[in-house]
Amino acid sequence: MSRLRPLLVALGLLAAWQAVCWASGAPPYILPDPLRVARALWGRADLILPHAVTTALEILSGLAIGTALGAASALLLAASRRAREWVLPVLVVSQALPVFALAPLLVLWLGYGLPSKVAMAVLIIYFPVTTAFFDGLRRTPEGWIELARVMDARPAAILWRIRVPAALPAFASGLRVAAAVAPIGAVVGEWVGSSSGLGYLMLHANARMQTDLLFASLFVLCLMALLLWHAVDRLLRRLVPWPSEPLHPA
Amino acid sequence: MQPAEPAPALHLEVERLAFEGRTLMEGLVLDLPAGRTTCLLGPSGIGKSTLLRLVAGLLPGAVRSASDGLPLEGRIAWMAQSDLLLPWLSVEDNLLLGYRLRGARGTELARARERARGLLARVGLAERARALPHQLSGGMRQRAALARTLVEDRPIVLMDEPFSALDAITRHRLQDLAAELLTDRTVLLVTHSPLEALRLGHEVRVLDGAPARLGPPLRPAGTPPRIADPALLAQEAQLLDALAGTSVPPLEAAA
Structure with a gap:
């Protein structure tokens, strides 16, 4: 039953969608029914696919770069008191800035191509990854650090062999958030200015009243986002198999 | 199991130690006889763990010296x-943590691994060397922690209520095992159990009062691990009375 549940939920949603179409009598250019969207998906696959590849590239590069930058920043903050004193307030204040508002600027500076979208995704991912990992690095159970000190470990060894692995579960939850929001960054970047990508295709289809194509693109985008989240989740479960809390809080 | 080098006696002096304006210890002197186990008793909150941390060098504020001058x-x-087992390391790798942290490799690490395997067999965990800590029971984990403490092969061993989280039977077994494996090391064992102190200690010291003071050493007859015979149980009752009857610390100090 639990294996069938997602399928049943999907079927239920489709049925509800179809029911709304019938009940409202909305014309297809306002609300296409599921079958029409499926036909658009199948019939225009050759159009959708290249755009999907563009968006996937943007998301994956954004995720990779944002995660790397976030992890490096968290390590720097954890290792150096001076970095904490100078950089942390800037980082917190920078979050008051709505990142989406930067999208037009990014397009202006980096052009219509891939870099502006990747930058957008990086900006969105960077903060959750940094804070989650840094938080984890700060909360190493004191007992582990004391044990390491009695074992005559240097601070660098304590950081790499105890604090970093201890922070991996927290880092993993940051990475899960990042995987969930990365597609948003890429698509917002595409909406502001682009010549390819699913966001671009959706705007294009919208302007031409090809609402079925818009829905089909949206479906592909959702599918990609779900696949990405599950891939990241599975990978993290394999890499971080231990319980996130110590068995006896020290 | 003999230590690699003879264990020295340890001398510690605390001139004055205050925490949040309250004097915890003043003019306190602790002597740990060489190659013997000293058990430290006292009401909770009195500063037993603090004293142990001072001996370990985890807290500043004490002058420590070894009888051999090193x-x-x-x-x-x-x-x-x-x-304190690290959840991402196997039991065997947890035992080798100290060596890894100090950057040991090659023959030094290989020798440590041999030693770790031998100790795992001694504590009955040879079969579980590759297991992760969360796959073990509480008693097994504490046995692994005991083995990790001994893999370090250090002449001075400090133990902070190491058996208090265990059930009575597991605790009893581990006490015997620890007494056997810690022979000839200079050991300081902090405990809240008078019986544990009497079973395992060559000397038993009571920490009490505000600021905390050490009572004179009590030396039960025989060698540890002692059997809990009527004489020992009578001594336990005396100690319990003394601990309960002496100045009970105010509530905020007990926290």
Whole structure:
């Protein structure tokens, strides 16, 4: 039953969608029914696919770069008191800035191509990854650090062999958030200015009243986002198999 | 199991130690006889763990010296109440943690691994060397922690209520095992159990009062691990009375 549940939920949603179409009598250019969207998906696959590849590239590069930058920043903050004193307030204040508002600027500076979208995704991912990992690095159970000190470990060894692995579960939850929001960054970047990508295709289809194509693109985008989240989740479960809390809080 | 080098006696002096304006200890002197186990008793909150941390060098504020005049760095092993096993390392790798942290490799690491395997067999965990800590029971984890403390092969061993989180039977077994494996090391064992102190200690000291003071050493007859015979149980009752009857610390100090 639990294996069938997602399928049943999907079927239920489709049925509800179809029911709304019938009940409202909305014309297809306002609300296409599921079958029409499926036909658009199948019939225009050759159009959708290249755009999907563009968006996937943007998301994956954004995720990779944002995660790397976030992890490096968290390590720097954890290792150096001076970095904490100078950089942390800037980082917190920078979050008051709505990142989406930067999208037009990014397009202006980096052009219509891939870099502006990747930058957008990086900006969105960077903060959750940094804070989650840094938080984890700060909360190493004191007992582990004391044990390491009695074992005559240097601070660098304590950081790499105890604090970093201890922070991996927290880092993993940051990475899960990042995987969930990365597609948003890429698509917002595409909406502001682009010549390819699913966001671009959706705007294009919208302007031409090809609402079925818009829905089909949206479906592909959702599918990609779900696949990405599950891939990241599975990978993290394999890499971080231990319980996130110590068995006896020290 | 003999230590690699003869265990020195340890001398510690605390001139004055205050925490949040309250004097915890003043003019306190602790002597740990060489190659003997000293058990430290006292009401909770009195500063037993603080004293142990001072001996370990984890807290500043004490002058420590060894009877052989050599520095104490690298000669102390520590075992806490919780096992402190790292959840991402296998049991065997947890035993080797100290060597890894100090950057040991090659033959040194290989020798440590041999030693770790031998100790795992002694504590009955040879079969579980590759297991992760969360796959073990509480008693097994504490046995692994004991083995990790001994893999370090250090002449001075400090133990902070290492058996208090265990059930009575597991605790009894581990006490015997620890007494056997800690022979000829200079051991300081903090405990809240008078019986544990009487079973395992060559000397039993009581920490009490505000600021905390050490009572004179009590030396039960025989060698540890002692059997809990009527004489020992009578001594336990006396100690319990003394601990309960003496100045009970105010509530905020007990926290």
